[in-house]
Amino acid sequence: MPDKHLSSRFDSDLNLVLSKVFEMGGIVESQVANALQALNHFDLDLVSRILVDERRLNAMEAEVDEECINIIARRQPAARDLRLLMSISKTVTNLERAGDEARKVAKRTRRIAEDGKAGTINTAEVTVSGEMAVTILRRALDAFARLDTVAAAQVVRDDEAIDEQFRAFVRKLVTSMTKDPRIISIGLDYLFIAKAIERIGDHATNIAEFIIYIVKGKDVRHIPREQLEHEALGE
Template identity: 55%
Template sequence: MADKHLSTQFDSELNTVSGRVMAMGGHAEAQIRQAIFALAQFSVEAADEVIEIEAKVNALEIEIDRELSSIIARRQPTARDLRLLIAISKATANLERVGDEACKMARMVKAIIESGTARTLPTSDLRVAAELASALLRKSLDAFARLDTAAALSILKEDDLIDAEFDGFVRKLITYMMEDPRTISSSLDLLFLAKAIERIGDHAKNIAEVIIYIVKGEDVRHASMSDIESAVG
């Protein structure tokens, strides 16, 4: 009975932490949406809002880390439960970095607007990539909430689409700068913005890898796709 009581308390604490992770993910998603809107509308106000939301993301990261440390100290979890807690910490770290990348996007958008060449730059392809990255993060959070390894595997495969968009955009941007050297400075801002989008996709992929680690106990970082498929099995 005592064991059941402790287990119930542990589950309750895990649910609380998981809820905070989802809230953190929601804020990170909001940052990306606002960054995309700022890019589409060349809106300084939207870009500033992205940066303001960052404080909420950072506060939740600190809160979650503190709670995880408290659970480990008080509960002395088994190996399997400890793996879960470590995985939650990794997911949280990736969400914080998503927020950082969204802030970079916002700052780049502001720099592009201030340069005065915003309307002449090829931003439509970049918005497509940003929307792909945002969708991938949303899928990774949904898969994390359900600990769905099949969905996690799908996310790992989809990240290649964002990488392909990034490579294609870089080629287009190089051509654009060669044709009009006056846009080199602003085009470089766009290049850094594109890199931030690519990294958001990478962090979504990292969360998918965390899901597989939680459920299967397999660390699939740097593993080939065939090995990951075998692990998910």
């Protein structure tokens, strides 16, 4: 958590907005985990719950953004405090978008179930990447709570494994659809699901990058991974 400030009111405002961020993070974690469970079991009741809860995330994002603006206006923070508030705003945007991706998984799952084509494609890579996405999202939020740049750099490294699972699934899917054009429709549904999971990993990575920005004052977006690790470790 951030260091204490001379202004107890600033600390109170900051702790309040951070509590909302982590509440939102917990909801998104559940959304992603539920989306994967719905996919694995074609649970349409769970799909409906995901679609309802996604609207709650939209409202929470707007609420946190407004509170960050109010804190900046009232307290006029500088340096690390300002970077923290800016990163909080960007973090909730990434959380909301991760929730959007969970919604996409849920909607495609419902479509596959209703079409009666479940089980026609081997989706082992999708299952593995989904489990990885849940894990790194949780670890990104934990690193944010502790402002742990070393853990943040590890999240960025681990996201590459999700990307590789996605690429492997795409290669296999293209081969399968070429051999059997009858599976193209469901293949595209699973392709959208796999891409949504890959994007959840990207959003976790974005959150990890904000941690390095807060602590080190260095914008590490769009730089090579080796340079990002150098900044995170302070070498």
